[in-house]
Amino acid sequence: MSSREALAELLWAEKYRPRTLDEMVDQKEVVERLKRFVKEKNMPHLLFAGPPGTGKTTAAHCLAHDLFGENYRQYMLELNASDERGIDVIRSKVKEFARTRVAANIPFKIVLLDEADNMTADAQQALRRLMEMYTATTRFILIANYPSKIIEPIQSRCAVFRFTPLPKDDLIGRLKWICEREKVEFDEDALEAIYEIAEGDMRRAINILQAAAALGRVTVESVYKVVGLAHPREIRQMIQLALAGNFTDARGKLRELMINYGLSGLDVIKQIHREVFSQEIKIPDEYKLIIADLAGEIQFRLVEGADDEIQLNAFLARLAYIGRKLRG
Amino acid sequence: MPRKIPWIIKYRPRKIGDVVNQDNAKKQFTQWLESWLKGKPIKKAALLYGPAGCGKTSLVEAAAHEYGLELVEMNASDFRRRQDIKRIAETAAKMRSLFARGKIILLDEVDGISGTADRGAIDAILELIKTTRYPIVMTANNPWDQKLRPLRDAALMIAFKRLTDRHVITVLKRICEYEKLECEDKALYEIAKRSEGDLRSAINDLQAIAEGYGRVTHSLVRALSSYRNREYSPFEALQKMFNAKYIFQAKMAISQANIDYDTMMIWINEHIPTYYEDPEEIARAFDALSRADVYMGRIRRSGAWDLLSYVFDMMGPGVAFARRVYRYRWKAFRSPQRLQLLAHTKRSREVREGIARALAPRLATSRSTVKSEVIPYLKIIFMNNPRYAARIALGYNLTDEMVKWLAGHKAREVLMYMEKLSRKH
The missing domain is CATH 1.20.272.10 (Zinc Finger, Delta Prime; domain 3)
Known part of the structure; x- marks a missing residue:
């Protein structure tokens, strides 16, 4: 690590994101089932559903990491339905990606499609055909906040995983753990306040914590100040x-x-x-x-x-x- | 800001004698009006015609004032259907008992209705002339249209001459003295020359310059009028558009502006609240403008340029007719801030997008999530803890521009710390 990198700082949401399924402390049932795919070196199409900040995307990355190793990103195509311009763009990217070579020990590659529930029903139909067309060499992981907005034919082709908001103790425990590593001083009730505001959304909780820590000791006041500032009045x-x-x-x-x-x-x-x-x-x-x-x-x-x-x-x-x- | 009275109203002639030039017309008109007052009208209607701004309406107003008559102005576009004319005639009859004084009925710019090929309107006016108990005055710039022939036959034709530069200058000078305005003779000459005998537009120009700059110099006139030449400068076009009495005038004002319609839309967007004060009028005007914008979007997407006509309908007449009552209002229309604003917001948005693009893959999330869930907290860090922010900026290779955008007034400090940290390395 160069000294420049040592001086640089990251957002804690990146810095403390689990890299492997073992590092994932929450969503225990989900993680157990995913570990089985790693063991079998095979998996069906997956649908990860649940509220924001519950670890859906993180779980997908951890799974890919455990399957393919450190360089997993070359075997995974990350798409975001709300960032791509329509199904045609998605189709051509998937087509291109399907042509690249597969890893030695795993016979498929992964297409990760985030915010799939933002796609129209028509686009989802097209997506379904895509999933079938490349099923020999690719597996799709679809991520959605609202599984009910995913059309039935897709749901029935996927193993569905439900992610739940983080329980209070888990979330606060995680925040404390980060505070210790970052040597941040905090009041207990400040972390409770963060939990109340974040409503089980880990990403938001960590963002609030980091911003509050940038102001000094993390107190209830500083937490509310941060939240107030974040949403322009x-x-x-x-x-x-x-x-x-x-x-x-x-x-x-x-x-x-x-x-x-x-x-x-x-x-x-x-x-x-x-x-x-x-x-x-x-x-x-x-x-x-x-x-x-x-x-x-x-x-x-x-x-x-x-x-x-x-x-x-x-x-x-x-x-x-x-x-x-x-x-x- | 106190409300400014339009000079063309403030300085309109109170007496017939105050109307500049037009001695023949004045004589003819006075004789005709007196014949009415004696109960034996030469003809029941008079048609005053001549170029714009030569004093037709002013003469009618001055005469009404001098003879103590009420001036009832009727919108020629009201004369579309027979029931309208009946209703108007009845109201006129009722009003007599209320005010117990004579009146003049003024139909301004009747040539405006000829273009719309509305035969019904001409018939309705003829009907009114036949039944009226009051003098009817019509005005027109060009009365020689074939469709106006029945009106020409029914009315006493009174011709107005184009004003000479000298007459225009005389009036402008008088106003300058009255307003205690510092102005160069050469400037007045220039305004007069460019007005082409249109005293109204000359006075409007004078007021625009005087109120915009506090003095009237030749170079200001030249700079301001460089737009002009049969085409209207944006502020003139707005003046005409907002104050249009008829739809065709509002539409013409838009199409004769010397800026393209996109830019015109920006001017209108800026000045709806300049012209209107009433919330209902503002809301209605913006509603019309927003519809014009919707049509514009459809044109851009579909290439259906024949929709452009609807854009003009909504941005011109649509905005002008948002008013609840017609009242001539002179307003100082300045260049919109919007053009700068547009550049600022566009750049600001691009920077924000750039940050989202840099962060999204690192945080394994979408750009839209970064924008709504991450950037707000990042901004707090950058605006409150420059030293810490500098380290994050290095962690994500943020550009100077991104740092400035995130840190606002703390940008210099953050950049300074970044510089220090890099040097250590």
């Missing part, structure tokens, strides 16, 4: 300005958000949608639904390639009008 302020009838200031906020946070129109409208239903936005429920409906329309237009600012301005202007009607 500007979105809420923007909504509130608009609802107060102040279109021009709301527009100013929007511009600020887009520049300072590099948010796209889609990022903004999605966050708005989440925010509208929060307790902080004090308007009658039926108006929340009107706004949600409008947000949906705007989001669709943006997906179709409409202009971020014009569409969001139209949204804010409508909000300002609704706000004025509400105040009578």
Whole structure:
């Protein structure tokens, strides 16, 4: 290791990610079953389902590592449904990958497709055909937050593994273990607070811990400060300005958000949608639904390639009008 | 900012004598109006015609003021159907009992309706002329269209001459004195020359420069009017578009602007809240503009350029007719901030995407997850602990630009630590 690397630091989510199935301390049942595949040097197509941050992708990497060894990445094609541009791109990448050579001792290669539940039903049908076409030389590991969004024919071709949110003790135990290795000082209740916020999402828990540690001793206060900072309040302020009838200031906020946070129109409208239903936005429920409906329309237009600012301005202007009607 | 009165309203003539030039027209019009007041009209309607901004409407307004008559302005595009004309005639009759004073009915720019080939509107106006108990004044830039012939026959034709530069300069000078404006003679001459006898546009130009820069110099006029030459500068086009009385005017204003429609859309996007104050009007205007944008997107994707006409419909008339009541409003339209904004946000987004691209494979997750779940925490580290951030930046080979984006005002410190760490190596 060069001294430069010694000085460099990594995100703990990478640094403390298990590399082998043995290192995986959670999802014990899943891990046991996966270890059997390693022993048999064979496996069916797999579907890993469960909430974010429960170790689905990590388990896939560990499995591949244990099957193929240190250089497992050359036998694994990683795709992300939400990053690839449609099924055609996926198809050509899989086709290309299927041509490359296989390892000496394992007769197949792995295609890891993350966020498969983000694919449309049509794209999933095409995916199913792909899985059949290359089944002799490849195995697919599909990863999804919501297994119900995976079409039946795919589910029936896969061994399904359910990942569950990490239990409190496991998650806090892991955070403590990291704190010891990093020599981070912490309050017990701060780790509890992280658990409450992360809702069993290990990645989020570790990210919060690392950011809080960057501020100093990890306390309940610093944890909440980090969480507050991570989710820009500007979105809420923007909504509130608009609802107060102040279109021009709301527009100013929007511009600020887009520049300072590099948010796209889609990022903004999605966050708005989440925010509208929060307790902080004090308007009658039926108006929340009107706004949600409008947000949906705007989001669709943006997906179709409409202009971020014009569409969001139209949204804010409508909000300002609704706000004025509400105040009578 | 106090609301500014448009100078063309502030300085409109109060008396017939104040209307510049047009002595013949003034004489004819006064005689005709007095014949009405004596109960024996020469003709029931008058058609005032002449180039834009030569004083047609001003003369009618001044006369109404001088004779104490109420000016009832009717939108020619209302005269589409027979029931409209009946309704309008009835309202006019009722209003008499309320105000107990005479009135003039003004139908501005009747040549606007000829182009739409709406025969019904001409019939309706003829019907109104036949039944009216009040003087009816129509105005037109070009009354010689074949379709307007029945109106020409039914009305006393009064011609207005194009104003000379000298007349325009006289008025501009008067305004400058009144406003205590510092202005060069050469500048006024330039404005007058470019107005081609259109006093209204000359006054608007003068106000635009005066309020934008506080003084009127020849070089400012030249710089500002370099856009011009039958085409409208963006702010002129906006002025005309927002203040259009009829759909065709709003549409024309858009198509005669000297900037392309994409840029025009940006100008409109910027200035809807400049022109409108009422939230309902703002919402309706943005609704129309957002529809124009949707059509634009469809055109880009499908190549169906014949949809462009709908883009113009929505961005011009659609935005202009978001108003609840028509009122001429002069506004100072400045260059949009948006163009800079666009560059800023685009770059900002690219940097964010670059960071996601660098981190996603290392964290074994998608770029979108990195953006929503990792970058926010990374930003906190970079903005609060520069020394630690510098080590992470080295760990992921982040570029200077990425560091700056993440660290904001702490960027210099982070970069400094990175420099130090690298030197140790």
